[in-house]
Each structure stands twice: as C-alpha cells, then as structure tokens.
Amino acid sequence: MRTLLPSSPATVTTTPQTRRRRRFFIHSSAKRSDSFANGSRSSDWQSSCAILSSKVNSQQQSESLIPAVNGYNNPNDSNLNLVPFDNNNNNNNKSIQSKSKPLSITDLSPAPMHGSNLRVAYQGVPGAYSEAAAGKAYPNCQPIPCDQFEVAFQAVELWIADRAVLPVENSLGGSIHRNYDLLLRHRLHIVGEVQFPVHHCLLALPGVRKEFLTRVISHPQGLAQCEHTLTKLGLNVAREAVDDTAGAAEFIAANNVRDTAAIASARAAEIYGLEILEDGIQDDASNVTRFVMLAREPIIPRTDRPFKTSIVFAHEKGTCVLFKVLSAFAFRNISLTKIESRPNHNVPIRLVDEANVGTAKHFEYMFYIDFEASMAEARAQNALAEVQEFTSFLRVLGSYPMDMTSWSPSSSSSSSTFSL
Numbered sequence: 001m002r003t004l005l006p007s008s009p010a011t012v013t014t015t016p017q018t019r020r021r022r023r024f025f026i027h028s029s030a031k032r033s034d035s036f037a038n039g040s041r042s043s044d045w046q047s048s049c050a051i052l053s054s055k056v057n058s059q060q061q062s063e064s065l066i067p068a069v070n071g072y073n074n075p076n077d078s079n080l081n082l083v084p085f086d087n088n089n090n091n092n093n094k095s096i097q098s099k100s101k102p103l104s105i106t107d108l109s110p111a112p113m114h115g116s117n118l119r120v121a122y123q124g125v126p127g128a129y130s131e132a133a134a135g136k137a138y139p140n141c142q143p144i145p146c147d148q149f150e151v152a153f154q155a156v157e158l159w160i161a162d163r164a165v166l167p168v169e170n171s172l173g174g175s176i177h178r179n180y181d182l183l184l185r186h187r188l189h190i191v192g193e194v195q196f197p198v199h200h201c202l203l204a205l206p207g208v209r210k211e212f213l214t215r216v217i218s219h220p221q222g223l224a225q226c227e228h229t230l231t232k233l234g235l236n237v238a239r240e241a242v243d244d245t246a247g248a249a250e251f252i253a254a255n256n257v258r259d260t261a262a263i264a265s266a267r268a269a270e271i272y273g274l275e276i277l278e279d280g281i282q283d284d285a286s287n288v289t290r291f292v293m294l295a296r297e298p299i300i301p302r303t304d305r306p307f308k309t310s311i312v313f314a315h316e317k318g319t320c321v322l323f324k325v326l327s328a329f330a331f332r333n334i335s336l337t338k339i340e341s342r343p344n345h346n347v348p349i350r351l352v353d354e355a356n357v358g359t360a361k362h363f364e365y366m367f368y369i370d371f372e373a374s375m376a377e378a379r380a381q382n383a384l385a386e387v388q389e390f391t392s393f394l395r396v397l398g399s400y401p402m403d404m405t406s407w408s409p410s411s412s413s414s415s416s417t418f419s420l
C-alpha cells in the first residue's frame with residue numbers, strides 16, 4: 001500500500017513513512033514479532049517502545065490505586081456505581097458499617113457506559129469511518145487516531161486508550177484480515193460490536209471535474225466497495241490504495257492534487273475542504289462495516305439480551321475436525337454468524353506422509369467463529385467444552401452484546417447507545 005506524503009512543512013516529522021501522520025497519530029515505532037501462543041515479545045519491540053512505555057508506567061502506578069470491580073480500574077469509568085471504598089477509616093467500625101456494604105450482583109453489572117471521557121483508539125485520521133464508528137459505540141468519547149491497526153491495539157494495552165474500535169468485516173469488501181491476525185496476537189477482549197453504514201462519496205478539490213481525473217485513491221476497502229460504480233461512472237482511471245479513506249482526502253487537500261479524487265465520507269469532505277463530485281458511490285446501498293470494541297478486560301456475559309461470542313481455534317489435524325466443531329453448535333441450535341480461516345502463522349504448513357504417494361503438504365489454519373449465544377448460557381459452555389475435545393488450541397475472544405440497532409441505508413449517521 002502506498003504511503004502518500006503531504007507537502008505542508010507542519011507535517012514533517014522523522015521518516016518518510018511517518019511524515020503524513022504528524023499531529024494526529026500515535027505512531028507505531030516498531031514491528032512486533034510476538035507469538036500468539038506464549039505472548040512473548042521481541043526485545044527490539046520493547047526497547048523501541050521505551051518512550052511510550054515509560055510514560056505509561058507512571059500512569060499505570062497511579063491508576064492501580066483505584067479500586068477495581070469487574071476488572072475496571074479506570075478513573076474514567078467513574079459512573080460504574082462502584083461500592084464505596086474507605087481508605088481512611090478502616091479501624092472505625094461504625095464508619096465501615098455505614099459506608100461499606102457487601103458487593104451485590106448489581107455492583108458486578110456496571111451501568112451501561114455511554115462513552116463519556118473514554119479514550120477510544122481507532123485507525124485513520126479524523127473523518128475516517130472508524131472515527132464515526134467509535135462515536136457510535138461510545139458517544140461523547142475522546143477519539144484517538146492511530147496510524148495502524150496494531151498501534152490501536154498497543155494504545156489500549158499501554159493504557160493510552162481505554163478502548164479500541166476496529167473494523168473486522170464489510171458487507172461488500174469482506175473481512176479485514178489484518179485485524180483477525182492481530183486479535184490473536186494481542187491479549188485484548190472483544191466487549192462489543194457496532195455495525196456502521198458506510199456511505200461513500202467521490203471527493204476532489206473545488207473546481208475539479210470528473211473528466212480531469214487520472215487517479216482515484218482510498219483505503220483498499222473503499223476501492224473494493226465502489227468498484228462497479230466507478231466503472232459505471234466512466235472512471236476507468238488508476239486506483240491506488242492508501243491507509244484510510246479520510247487520509248486520502250487529507251492528502252489531496254494538503255498537496256493541492258487536481259488530477260486525483262478520494263473515496264471517503266461527506267465528513268472528510270467538510271474537514272479537508274473538498275467538494276463532493278458523486279454521493280453514495282458504494283456498490284450496494286446497504287453497505288455496512290462491522291466493527292468490534294476491544295478492552296483490556298472482558299465484560300461479564302449476560303443472558304438478559306442477545307449476546308454474541310467470538311472464538312478462535314486450531315487443530316493439528318487441520319480442516320478434518322471442522323465439521324465436528326460445527327456440529328457442537330448445530331446440535332445445540334446455536335447459530336453461527338461468521339466463520340473465517342487465516343493461516344496458522346506458527347505452523348503454516350503440515351507435511352503428511354501418505355504411503356506410496358510421497359509427502360503431501362497441507363496448509364494449517366486458525367478458524368474464527370462468531371456464534372449467537374452468551375458464555376453465561378449453559379448451551380454455549382457445553383458447546384465449547386465439546387469443541388475443546390477436538391481442538392489443540394481454543395481461545396474465547398469475547399462474549400458481548402449483539403448490535404441490534406436498526407439503521408437506514410441512506411443515512412451514514414445512525415447513532416445509538418448499546419455498549420457496556
């Protein structure tokens with residue numbers, strides 16, 4: 001994917017790759033080479049993140065003094081209805097009786113958080129769909145732009161952000177594979193999902209006409225979601241992939257590029273002063289991207305509303321156990337909403353000795369499944385107990401409320417609150 005460089009001197013930082021990011025981003029300063037199996041990290045990753053982590057350590061120390069309930073020990077989660085905690089009077093019985101009470105089940109089910117003050121990491125620059133999805137998931141949150149998906153994961157792990165909101169699949173463009181791989185490599189938990197209608201526009205500098213265009217730039221998903229419409233519009237020009245849709249708009253504006261249009265949101269047009277040449281250019285009016293919300297701690301699964309659970313598993317015998325795993329759900333009437341396979345990066349190839357035929361090579365996969373049940377339900381627990389018998393590796397990525405909000409295809413600004 002191409003990294004576009006702006007001309008503005010204010011954008012210059014250290015390397016060509018980071019120039020475009022300037023004030024907006026948390027940077028990924030190094031590559032990680034940790035393995036999902038043992039969570040180990042390479043020493044060069046640790047040292048290159050030193051500046052980031054030393055800042056974070058002092059923050060962590062002060063935050064650890066705050067009492068934690070349900071895994072939350074974030075000062076921003078002040079509306080969690082926590083049990084009063086009296087540090088000063090613990091020798092005073094009367095005070096203890098009047099001020100402290102035993103934990104009850106309601107204390108363990110925090111009131112829904114509407115996102116106020118939550119720092120939410122997303123990939124892209126302001127105007128990206130991911131920023132809008134973060135706002136839908138956590139209204140009034142403080143969005144934190146990150147230059148890569150990996151950085152959004154790290155921002156939560158390092159307590160720079162409280163949540164990350166990341167795309168995992170689009171109804172037209174399919175899965176965002178990178179995030180599936182990162183879910184496995186990091187230890188964050190899925191705590192919610194949000195389905196966001198994606199309404200694309202073709203943007204260019206004021207005065208530019210479609211006939212002048214020699215290039216259309218966008219996020220690969222943006223290009224994929226508008227492929228047929230671009231052709232129908234007669235735009236058989238070069239298509240170039242960049243890091244995010246709004247970043248494409250920003251690039252055109254910052255560099256006064258007159259032969260290029262961006263596929264991005266109407267909000268990106270407003271932010272970067274571009275004109276909308278075409279509105280609603282996605283190939284399907286109901287174009288929707290599913291995002292997941294990630295946190296350091298899981299939420300407590302419930303049964304009073306529809307929940308979804310995401311798991312990932314592998315087996316040494318490859319795909320031949322897949323039908324057994326699927327039947328564990330089928331027998332319990334648990335619907336699957338998604339199945340995805342990714343290369344098993346730890347063991348990508350398996351050599352199979354087949355007598356008289358030679359040595360066959362099989363690809364090894366990690367299988368990701370989303371199913372419609374809460375981990376608080378016995379049928380889900382039983383299904384996973386059975387799945388465990390057939391698999392060599394199994395991890396629950398999260399059990400979280402399903403996004404049941406209705407949305408209209410014509411509107412890209414549906415907003416509602418349903419997160420925990």
Ligand SMILES: O=C(O)C(=O)C[C@]1(C(=O)O)C=C[C@@H](O)C=C1
Pocket residue numbers: 123124127128129130131167170176198219221222243244245246289
């Ligand atoms: O580029 C953006 O605006 C994004 O938020 C990323 C992203 C994606 O990764 O799928 C999100 C939603 C749309 O599907 C297009 C792009």
